[in-house]
Amino acid sequence: MTAPATTPHARGLKDHPFVRWLFGAVLIGGYLRFIRMTSRVVYDPPDCWQKAQADWPVIAVSWHGQSNLAYACIPDTSNLALLISNHPDGQMAAAMARSFGYRTIEAAGTSDARAQASGGLAAFRGMLKALKDGTTLFATADIPPIPGRNVSLGMIALARRSGRPVFAIATASSRRKILTRVWDRMQMNYPFSTIAFVAEGPIWMSDKAVSDEAYAAELKAALDRVLERAFAIADGKAQ
Structure with missing residues (x-):
């Protein structure tokens, strides 16, 4: 006997493609646009965007918990791609990203080890192809399930294999709340703020004499600094 098809209600509203789009593109994306529209953005250094374009394409990375605000503050998203999980939460993020004009590259989001390994390899190849085609990547340096604020060695492998430089990016709003009990210390941002967008780079990772772990430590230090x-800057305490 053929098993009955699973309905959207059985899967849960969160799994329905329309709900993912509604939450991602309309609610999350709309809220980020409202924050951006009502806030003043300070870029540090002021020419950081122009500096990054001089080395285009680049690999821009930030810590996971505070990456969303950066998506809304990038001056031009026409030639940028984001790495997105195919998990329902990742698909909401993908809908948000596409609403800002970003391309998306899907990563594995399954519990099956073999499928996750093959999915991760496909995502790695997709990122390499995007860089080869001249598209800059925006990714988070810490990827679950590793603890937050630790750089994934996959980012180092990507920089080595592609030969492209890395830029460390951070954003912060003056009106915010940090969820300290969440693994990635997620940053909740509020409108009517001063937003700081800070970048450091380029960081080249092509020296074969330097270990992946050493480059990961260097990138972690840069991400913590920015x-x-x-x-x-957001709190008005910068020298």
């Missing part, structure tokens, strides 16, 4: 700097 985040601390972003908080200081």
Whole structure:
């Protein structure tokens, strides 16, 4: 006997493509646009976008918990791609990203180890192809299930294999709440803020004498520095 088809209600509203689009593109994307529209953005250094374009394409990375605000502050998204999980939460993020004009590259989001390995390889190849085609990538440096604020060695492998430089990026709003009990210390941003967008780079990772772990430590230090700097600028405490 053929099993009955699973209905959207059985899967849960969160799994329905329309609901993912509604939450991602309309609600999350709309809220980020409202924050951006009602806030003043300070870029540090002021020419950081122009500096990154001089080395285009690049790999731009931020910590996971505070990446969403950066998506709304990038001056031009026409030649950028984001790595997105095919998990329902990732698909909401994908809908949000596409509403801003980003391309998306899907990563694995399944519990099956073999499928996840093949999916991860496909995503890695997709990122390499995007970079080869001249598209800059925007990704988070810490990827679940590793603990937050630790750089995934996959980012180092991508930089080595592609030969493209890495830029560390952080954003912070003056009106915010940090969810300290969440693995990635997620940053909730509020409108009518001063937003700091801080970038550091380029960081080249082509020296074969330097280990992946050493490059990961260097990138972690850069990400921590730009985040601390972003908080200081947003809070009016920068020197």
